[in-house]
Amino acid sequence: MQPTRAPLVMGIVNVTPDSFSDGGRFLGREAAVGHARRLIVDGANILDIGGESTRPGSEPVGEAEELARVVPVVEALAADTDRPISVDTTKPAVARAAVAAGARIWNDVTALRGAPDALEVAAELGCEVVLMHMQGEPRTMQAEPHYDDVVREVADFLAGRADAAMAAGVAREKIWLDPGVGFGKHMIRHNLPLMAGLDQIVKLGFPVLLGASRKSFISALDPPAKTAGERLGGSIAAALAGAAAGVAAVRVHDVRETAQALKVWAAIAQAGVRAS
Ligand code: 8Y4
Numbered sequence: 001m002q003p004t005r006a007p008l009v010m011g012i013v014n015v016t017p018d019s020f021s022d023g024g025r026f027l028g029r030e031a032a033v034g035h036a037r038r039l040i041v042d043g044a045n046i047l048d049i050g051g052e053s054t055r056p057g058s059e060p061v062g063e064a065e066e067l068a069r070v071v072p073v074v075e076a077l078a079a080d081t082d083r084p085i086s087v088d089t090t091k092p093a094v095a096r097a098a099v100a101a102g103a104r105i106w107n108d109v110t111a112l113r114g115a116p117d118a119l120e121v122a123a124e125l126g127c128e129v130v131l132m133h134m135q136g137e138p139r140t141m142q143a144e145p146h147y148d149d150v151v152r153e154v155a156d157f158l159a160g161r162a163d164a165a166m167a168a169g170v171a172r173e174k175i176w177l178d179p180g181v182g183f184g185k186h187m188i189r190h191n192l193p194l195m196a197g198l199d200q201i202v203k204l205g206f207p208v209l210l211g212a213s214r215k216s217f218i219s220a221l222d223p224p225a226k227t228a229g230e231r232l233g234g235s236i237a238a239a240l241a242g243a244a245a246g247v248a249a250v251r252v253h254d255v256r257e258t259a260q261a262l263k264v265w266a267a268i269a270q271a272g273v274r275a276s
Helices: 026-041 063-080 092-100 118-125 150-167 191-196 198-202 217-221 232-245 255-275
Strands: 008-014 046-050 085-088 105-108 128-132 175-178 249-252
Touching (some): 008 255, 046 105, 063 092, 085 092, 092 105, 092 118, 118 150, 150 175, 150 191, 150 198, 191 198, 191 232, 217 232, 232 249, 232 255
Parallel strands (some): 008 046, 046 085, 105 128, 128 175
């Protein structure tokens, strides 16, 4: 049977030092907390807090700086919401501090390959973990991505990382998988077949998270949409394709609009079941 339940909506919260007048990082922190509160009102079921940019070509952020950005935001949000908080980090020390501050999910774009002790720390923390596929590393991953069969290779990689996590002591029930749209994938040749084959990843038996929001493959299909802010329609289309494939959650910037689209999609899907 086709899926009829709407995926959960994970709202993206970036904590960046976007102000030069706040030597103590106060403004970047307050902006992130304010944005997260807005996303809760807009219907986010999960908040994903990140202090390191993982965009193609971006430079890494030091551990002390990332801790200083992320932990106070997790702390402030944990005090005013019961919605699960996820921390987007590749560093075990940041995941550890965020979990201590109230985060329940470690969203790791390296699938726990970013540090030698990542698997061990994930098991010790006992939090949920998102294992995402990436070919290469953020700085260079878009240079020359190659696959013979992108869906097969991503599914095999994710199954292997889930096995590695379970062997290290992470409970099966804590594991999420994510195909990593845009991470070492050709805009069209890889991202589109991967989204078309999402059901193959859902079939592995773990909840799947899909992150396609505002990503640049949308501009490849609609060249006038040059900036990230012009990609709402494409982002919603990808979220609905994910819903139809049975993903458990979508990671998005535009929470209000996505939640509305998913509600309408689920109501239609449900009506189809009753009618048949
Ligand atoms: C405009 C806005 C253009 C954002 C590109 C982007 C994923 C993720 C990212 C994902 C999981 C991003 C941290 C990239 N993407 N985590 N993180 N899955 N689990 N780029 O797809 O949003 S950051």
